[in-house]
Amino acid sequence: xxxxxxxSVVSVAPxxxxxxxxxxxxxxxxxxxxxxxxxAGYPADADLVLDTVRYAGHELDDLxxxxxxxxxxxxxxxxxxILERYPHVEVLAHADELDNVRGPARQQVTPAEIGGRLxxxxxxxxxxxxxxxxxxxxxxxxxxxxxxGVDFAGxxxxxxxxxxxxxxxxxxxxxxxxxxxxxxxxVSRHDTQPASWSPxxxxxxxxxxxxxxLALESARALPIPEVLLPGHGPxxxxxxxxxxxxxx
Numbered sequence: 001x002x003x004x005x006x007x008s009v010v011s012v013a014p015x016x017x018x019x020x021x022x023x024x025x026x027x028x029x030x031x032x033x034x035x036x037x038x039x040a041g042y043p044a045d046a047d048l049v050l051d052t053v054r055y056a057g058h059e060l061d062d063l064x065x066x067x068x069x070x071x072x073x074x075x076x077x078x079x080x081x082i083l084e085r086y087p088h089v090e091v092l093a094h095a096d097e098l099d100n101v102r103g104p105a106r107q108q109v110t111p112a113e114i115g116g117r118l119x120x121x122x123x124x125x126x127x128x129x130x131x132x133x134x135x136x137x138x139x140x141x142x143x144x145x146x147x148x149g150v151d152f153a154g155x156x157x158x159x160x161x162x163x164x165x166x167x168x169x170x171x172x173x174x175x176x177x178x179x180x181x182x183x184x185x186x187v188s189r190h191d192t193q194p195a196s197w198s199p200x201x202x203x204x205x206x207x208x209x210x211x212x213x214l215a216l217e218s219a220r221a222l223p224i225p226e227v228l229l230p231g232h233g234p235x236x237x238x239x240x241x242x243x244x245x246x247x248x
Contacts, residue, residue, distance in 0.1 A: 004047070004048045007020040015156075024232055029174070032155065036157070039067075041078040044133045045077065046081025064088075064089065065092055071166060074135065076103075090143075093170070094170045107210055158173045162219070164211045164214035164219075165208070165215050180222065182230050185218060187202060189202070193205060
C-alpha cells in the first residue's frame with residue numbers, strides 16, 4: 001500500500017475509471033481479455049497505480065497492457081515499478097514515441113530550461129511536487145513496442161495522433177464511453193496555471209511542449225466528445241456550452 005493519495009478517482013463509464021493522481025493522471029480500462037492502463041504516473045506512483053486497479057474491481061494478475069500517451073516521466077515513470085512485479089504486461093506507444101518511452105533520455109523540459117519561470121510560486125510548487133514524485137529518477141522502459149492496428153482490433157479503444165507536445169504524442173478515443181484520453185495534448189488544468197482557472201479543455205503551459213504550433217494544430221483536429229480525460233486536471237464533461245468537472 002502506498003502513502004500517496006490521488007486527488008480523485010471517478011468511474012466515468014462502465015469499465016472506465018479515471019484517476020487524477022497527485023501530480024498527473026491515468027486511466028484504468030476494462031478490456032475484453034483483461035485490464036489496461038492508459039499512462040502510469042510518476043516513478044513514485046507505481047504502487048498507487050496498482051491500488052487504483054484493485055479499487056476499480058480488478059485483479060492485478062489480469063493487467064495485460066499499458067497504452068502510453070507520450071513518454072514524459074510523469075506519464076511513464078510508474079511503468080518500471082509495475083513491470084518489476086508484472087513483467088508480462090505489454091507497453092504500447094506510437095512508433096515515433098518509442099525513444100521517449102524507452103528512455104532514459106527523452107524529449108522533456110528540464111528545470112534549467114524552465115529558467116526564470118521558476119520564480120513564479122505556482123511553478124515552484126509544481127516542481128517540488130514533481131521532485132517528491134521522483135521526477136529526477138532515470139526512467140527506462142526498454143520493452144516498450146510500437147502499436148499497430150492489430151493491437152486495437154475488436155477493442156473499445158482507438159489511438160489518434162496528437163503530435164506536437166512530443167513527436168509521437170497520442171490520444172485514445174473510448175467510443176463506448178463517449179470519452180477521449182488526451183494525455184498532455186489537451187488538459188483541463190495544470191498546477192503551473194492559476195488555481196482560479198476553472199477546469200475546461202485547454203493547452204498545457206507552453207514550456208512543456210516541444211512544438212507549440214504543431215500541438216495547437218493537433219489539438220484542434222482532435223474529436224472532443226462529451227467527456228475529456230486529460231493528463232492533468234480533473235475529468236470534465238460537456239453540459240450545454242459549459243464544461244464541468246466529473247467527480248465527488
